[in-house]
Amino acid sequence: MGKRKFKLDGNTYLLLITILLFVVMYAVGMIVFQNKGFGRLQVFLNLFISNAGLIVIAAGMTIVMITGGIDISVGSVVALICMLLAWMMENKGIGAVPAVIIVLIVGLVFGVMQGFLVAYLKIQPFIVTLAGMFFARGMTAIISQEMISIKNDVFLSWANANIYLPFGGIVNKKGVMLYPYVYPSVIIAIVILIAVYIMLKYTKFGRSIYAVGGNEQSALLMGLNVRRIKLKAYILNGFLCAIGGFLFSLNTSAGFVEQAKGFEMEAIASAVIGGTLLTGGVGNVIGSLFGVLIKGTIETFITFQGTLSSWWTKITIAALLAFFIILQSLFAKAKEKSK
Amino acid sequence: MTRFKKITGYGLFLPILCFILVLLINVIKTPSFFEISIKNGVLYGYIIDVINRASELVILAVGMTLVVASSGGTDISVGAVMSVAAAICCFILSGGQQTTNSYQNPYLLGALVAIIIGIICGCWNGFLVAKMKIQPMVATLILFTAGRGIAQLITKGQITYIRVDSYKLLGGNIQGIPLPTTIFVVIIVVVLANLILKKTALGLYIQSVGINARASRVVGLKSAQIIFLTYAFCGLCAGIAGLMASSRIYSADANNIGLNMELDAILAVALGGNSLSGGKFSILGSVIGAYTIQALTTTLYAMSVSADQLPVYKAIVVVIIVSLQSKEFNKIVINIKDKLVSYKERKKVA
Numbered sequence A: 001m002g003k004r005k006f007k008l009d010g011n012t013y014l015l016l017i018t019i020l021l022f023v024v025m026y027a028v029g030m031i032v033f034q035n036k037g038f039g040r041l042q043v044f045l046n047l048f049i050s051n052a053g054l055i056v057i058a059a060g061m062t063i064v065m066i067t068g069g070i071d072i073s074v075g076s077v078v079a080l081i082c083m084l085l086a087w088m089m090e091n092k093g094i095g096a097v098p099a100v101i102i103v104l105i106v107g108l109v110f111g112v113m114q115g116f117l118v119a120y121l122k123i124q125p126f127i128v129t130l131a132g133m134f135f136a137r138g139m140t141a142i143i144s145q146e147m148i149s150i151k152n153d154v155f156l157s158w159a160n161a162n163i164y165l166p167f168g169g170i171v172n173k174k175g176v177m178l179y180p181y182v183y184p185s186v187i188i189a190i191v192i193l194i195a196v197y198i199m200l201k202y203t204k205f206g207r208s209i210y211a212v213g214g215n216e217q218s219a220l221l222m223g224l225n226v227r228r229i230k231l232k233a234y235i236l237n238g239f240l241c242a243i244g245g246f247l248f249s250l251n252t253s254a255g256f257v258e259q260a261k262g263f264e265m266e267a268i269a270s271a272v273i274g275g276t277l278l279t280g281g282v283g284n285v286i287g288s289l290f291g292v293l294i295k296g297t298i299e300t301f302i303t304f305q306g307t308l309s310s311w312w313t314k315i316t317i318a319a320l321l322a323f324f325i326i327l328q329s330l331f332a333k334a335k336e337k338s339k
Numbered sequence B: 001m002t003r004f005k006k007i008t009g010y011g012l013f014l015p016i017l018c019f020i021l022v023l024l025i026n027v028i029k030t031p032s033f034f035e036i037s038i039k040n041g042v043l044y045g046y047i048i049d050v051i052n053r054a055s056e057l058v059i060l061a062v063g064m065t066l067v068v069a070s071s072g073g074t075d076i077s078v079g080a081v082m083s084v085a086a087a088i089c090c091f092i093l094s095g096g097q098q099t100t101n102s103y104q105n106p107y108l109l110g111a112l113v114a115i116i117i118g119i120i121c122g123c124w125n126g127f128l129v130a131k132m133k134i135q136p137m138v139a140t141l142i143l144f145t146a147g148r149g150i151a152q153l154i155t156k157g158q159i160t161y162i163r164v165d166s167y168k169l170l171g172g173n174i175q176g177i178p179l180p181t182t183i184f185v186v187i188i189v190v191v192l193a194n195l196i197l198k199k200t201a202l203g204l205y206i207q208s209v210g211i212n213a214r215a216s217r218v219v220g221l222k223s224a225q226i227i228f229l230t231y232a233f234c235g236l237c238a239g240i241a242g243l244m245a246s247s248r249i250y251s252a253d254a255n256n257i258g259l260n261m262e263l264d265a266i267l268a269v270a271l272g273g274n275s276l277s278g279g280k281f282s283i284l285g286s287v288i289g290a291y292t293i294q295a296l297t298t299t300l301y302a303m304s305v306s307a308d309q310l311p312v313y314k315a316i317v318v319v320i321i322v323s324l325q326s327k328e329f330n331k332i333v334i335n336i337k338d339k340l341v342s343y344k345e346r347k348k349v350a
Helices: A010-032 A041-066 A074-090 A096-120 A125-143 A153-159 A184-202 A204-214 A216-221 A226-252 A263-273 A285-305 A311-338 B002-009 B013-029 B046-053 B055-071 B078-094 B107-131 B136-154 B181-199 B202-211 B213-219 B223-248 B261-271 B283-302 B310-325 B327-349
Strands: B037-039 B042-044 B160-162
Touching (some): A010 A285, A010 A311, A074 A096, A074 A125, A096 A226, A216 A226, A263 A285, A263 A311, B046 B055, B046 B283, B055 B181, B055 B202, B055 B223, B181 B202, B181 B223
16 A cells, blocks of 8 residues: 555545635625725735634634534633733833733633643533633723723834735736735734644644544543643643734734624634534644634625624624534534444 | 531532522621512512522523533523523514514513524524534534624614513512512422423433433433423523513613623522533522522622623632532542541651
């Protein structure tokens, strides 16, 4: 057997469906909103710009979901991180760099707490992270109930540093060549995404995450330290969550209590749409990236359309999540029957 | 010692203890806590207020208890379903207008449709959990986020007001009766639920499905159907609670009705001594749990904690309770005890 056969099982199908869905949606958008400039490269890049934080958070969520767990606290943690950043920089006069380092540590601590409760006390991840969700949201309100906008120069210079691409420019009405640009947040997000992809695919830790999620019992019999791996997965997730929150705050430059509400749903939906199984053991951050892009495309649709309320984004995402969950469940049933 | 064990072993020991603790704190802080006065033929007082305000939570907790017992998961969409039910009711009663001074449609129609919508939401959750075998929290997460969006769409993103006196009856007082109406609704729901569960075999079925769904199926119980039923019932409870919450503020506020109620309901179930991994359950425990939480909320409000800061304390309580319930925690405690004992023995030998 020299050549490995490319197998098309249910999970690859799910990923293919996702990529196909994205391409079809984007093509439809290009046709429908042709004269509004949907086809421009900048519109595509905006998908990344406005979702840089979500890409990182969805990657963390994917890791946790591969272990068979879930984290519904991410939205609140993002709000907490943004609020902390804003509060530290504006009210306490802490510099941008130490503030970011502190919030990253907060994310780690949050991950350690949740991971300990899930892995060592064996409490259902839902309950733990539900409590985490309310805890983080409440903490945000305790720090400040007013909105704090970030005016720190260093921070804003990170947020607004345009990085122009060397190609794909268009000439505008005044005859000036405009190159498409991205923010540094996009670069960070993509670097992290690639790092997580490599970690999951090629490192011992990455492979053991899959092993734990696939079958905890056999992973234990194989001699893996299941608890520690789960704990590490949650810590990593907490850390990525903090980075995601930081990237998110670069976009919004403010902290307020109601921020990033429903973010957990978007992250979970992105992972599920991208082919991560809720039962664990299967998943891929590239799929999650496409999940995020699909969500971004729906949002772009709604902005371009102009009259629909933003609530439609949430409803469509929920409908898509329901659709993919049912699809997964049908695939799982078919698999069971074929055994 | 044995008597002590007998008392602490009693199923409702923990919920009653917590309840008494919270009440004690209240009595110490505000000595007028148990005072009841009569104004205009209506009873007033802290304790009446707690009982009144806890009504939605008690009803939700009843539904949540059954969901937890049968599926070992929780329905986190109850708050959102409440807001959908309230929105639909107000939409029908106002005939689609933003505010109204008279019913455009009969009240019963609005209430009935709201409750039916609640049941439909519950059925959707039940379908996903029981038939599609999706983890309860993920399945209910869909409505958790989309629900408020749907409610917003129904109310067109605004608050629909029903400025009719009879609409306030459900959340207020009926003339001539000194107690708030909500208390009677709660009594009806709790008594009915208890009757159905105790007088028929349904309660036993739910327990056995919760303990082992597969074994129950082998014995001949329709596990999926029973789980489905509990979710539908939970939806019904959320519908009723939504009506009550909407009647209190005689409007449908899609963003705020039932906000953070899901955590309270889960907390009530956990405080009631029910295991969150399913199986044995006690409705009475959950009811006591719900009143405890409301008393706690009132206490925290009195200590000038704002509404959006409350979840912090509740989240901490949830984590503590589930940690105490977890078997692993017990093992760790026993381990430490063993180590202490052996340490002492070694000391003696030395």
